[in-house]
Amino acid sequence: MAQEVNDKVALGSTDSGLVAMFRNMTVPERRTFWGCAAGWTLDGMDFMLYPLVIGTLIALWQVDRGTAGLAVTVTLLSSALGGWLAGYLADRIGRVRVLQITIVWFSFFSFLCAYAQNFDQLIVLRALLGLGFGGEWTAGAVLMAEAVRGKYRGRALGSVQSGWAVGWGLAVMLQAVLFSVLPPEQAWRWMFALGALPAFLVFFLRRYVEEPDISVKGRALAIEQGTQPSLWEIFSPGILKTTLLTALFSVGAQGGYYAVTTWVPTFLRAERDMTVVGSTGYLASVIVGSFVGYLVGGWLADRIGRRNLFFTFSIGAMGLVLIYTQVPMSNAALWAVGFPLGFFASGYYSGIGPFFAELFPTRLRGSGQGFAFNFGRGIGALFPTLVGFLSSSMTLGVAISLFAAVAYGLLFFATALLPETQGKVLKAD
Template sequence: MSQELTRNQRLDRLPVTGKHRRLLLGSGIGWALDAMDVGLISFIMAALAVHWGLTPTQTSWLGSVGFVGMALGATFGGLLADRIGRRQVFAITLLVYGLATGASALATGLGVLIALRFIVGIGLGAELPVASTLVSEFAPRRIRGRMVVLLEAFWAVGWIAAAMIGAFVVTADDNGWRWALALGMVPTLYAIYVRKGLPESVRFLEDKGRHEEAEQVVSSFEAQVDPAELERLDAAEHDHLRLAPREDFEDATSIWERRLRRRTAGLWIVWFCVNLSYYGAFIWIPSLLVADGFSLVRSFQFTLIITLAQLPGYAVAAWLIEVWGRRSTLATFLLGSAASALFFGTASTELTIIVAGCLLSFFNLGAWGALYAIGPELYPSPVRGAGTGAAAGFGRIASIIAPLVVPPILAFGGSIALFGLFSAAFLVAAGAALTLPEQRGKVLDA
């Protein structure tokens, strides 16, 4: 009976197998390495402000230039993934930013370091939407959103690793930041595994007419399920296909055509506002704590504690996304982020700083998980990489702006004005999230 179903439907009806778990872990490790690299720059900014005597403006450019690269990488990485494959782009981007990060450890001046951070950003920006698209296209339909949120949870693992490196390596001596960047070369080696160990997207292979390869990939997943169980799943899938809502956009050629433009606009607004608030806050938190009079070591320890709250945020989002749905979960976590940002802006004691920071981590990173889950589901296979990549690329414009606007806003209105801006951006994102279609349980491809 399985031959009556398309390959995509055969993947959709499977339970979670060992190959699914290996795909999630393999993609997640790459995701965590990305997060570690992004997180490290926040600690290096604070350290170099002390060791090199950087001005707030110079520090801002060091934080922003990587996001310029990420904007370009996200946009063109998604387009490239639709042309040469998700797995290929995943491996290439790991190689690019791993080598550039390692080279950054040898930088002798701010100009060289900024140039290398731009190259790092290109690799980072291209990798993130490609990895989420790959996992989304393999995940069983019943837990597709949950698997993408679990992938996003590896971001917290990487950021925690960055916080630990910041607390124990960057602060070790004046050259600690160089050793921290040297550790960023790990993705270079991991790229070899990605190229050989992860499967290529079946949807991509079919779009390119590589049907024999696509069949081999699907069969390898089915081989891990008992044949009698497959028969039962086939019958259940046929029943589901008769009743399930679906979207037939297989002939779509642009993310801005009439049927898709509203969701594209809504997704871009969410990406922009979340990037503005997240990177404006978290890239600067270590430096803001130092400016408030805390020592470098103490501020890094606070940041590590705050970062740990990301993990339960992802866990709750992963559960709710299949219970409430994508849209409601995303909007709820964005509203929680808005309230937490206001709380952090008014926090003045060690206890309130930590509590407010933990709440901001919890809600903001839960929102990120839901956002990455909903993005690939909004588009059909031929433009899925382009859709997720373009949204991420547009969002990176905000991440470029965010570190640059922090110093003048702090000078003008202090922390209350700064985190009030971030809170307002989260509220706008929540409104935009409610305009997106709910995709839970829908059949995405024929």
């Protein structure tokens, strides 16, 4: 019934503006949208807490940059496994149920990070947090792709993705407030403790968010025919090429993003001599650019196609990283360049969810999308560590730009080998 309503609304609307989706949403769509947007916002906040306190932990626990970057790498590696498994479970037991489980999981382990007594304990806890962090994106992205009609799919997932920038902003605000009123050795612990807040979102999800009809019908059909997917089916001959190319695509997309966002706060302090509080405004410029980039990226994915979005933003991101880290400029100019850097380094993410959802069939959408996206997370996770170790033999800015250039080159290359999927209708196959 919900799908029939969606189809009627889609046929009756010709508005292609950025906010058309919000005007035409059905009640189930709207509830799903806000549930996923809130989840991704708080997920982003939890993840970005650590990059913001890297400098503090380096000073308190006397660890080098490479070792400090290892905690990010471990989190992302575990998120790769968590995302794949969560995607598989989403195909077996439902998108909404898996979304609830993953949110509670990463909230719990974020809270425990506040009680770490040394760096080894923190790495273990961040690894466990990563399992839920990876799974939350997979379940939420598949849920949104199936809950919203194809006409608005790019804008819907782009708007949800923009929640990451909001979460990043919340983390920066927490940092500015807590480090202003508490000594550093206490402030970082309170930041992680407040990372448990996303768990309360589960009450909303349980009460208001429904499983998409296409998912329910697809699972029922698989049970009836005895064809429930296996964990390894995404590597079967008929789908293997798509799996490998989307995984390569994701390595480029995420390797560049994490190389930049993990180390920009430290870059501002180490090479621009800013304090924790003093760097807040510069990070805010990048974050606002990211937020706008997500929204515009989602709109462009629906207007010019998925591939054109990725081509344009991979080139733009590569150029902006080089300018931000290598071109001598005043602090005022650096602040101004932060906006386009955030815009291009984040905006292409808005197209990934719909693109992957349209490339995989419904019965394998969770496991396929979960593996591809989170494989990219796992390999891209090496980039922050490598940037940290490489910065011991060159400036941090040069190390960031080198790895970003490699990553965005991979994104461009993989995009050229994948088909355009704009406007594809998802079916319960």
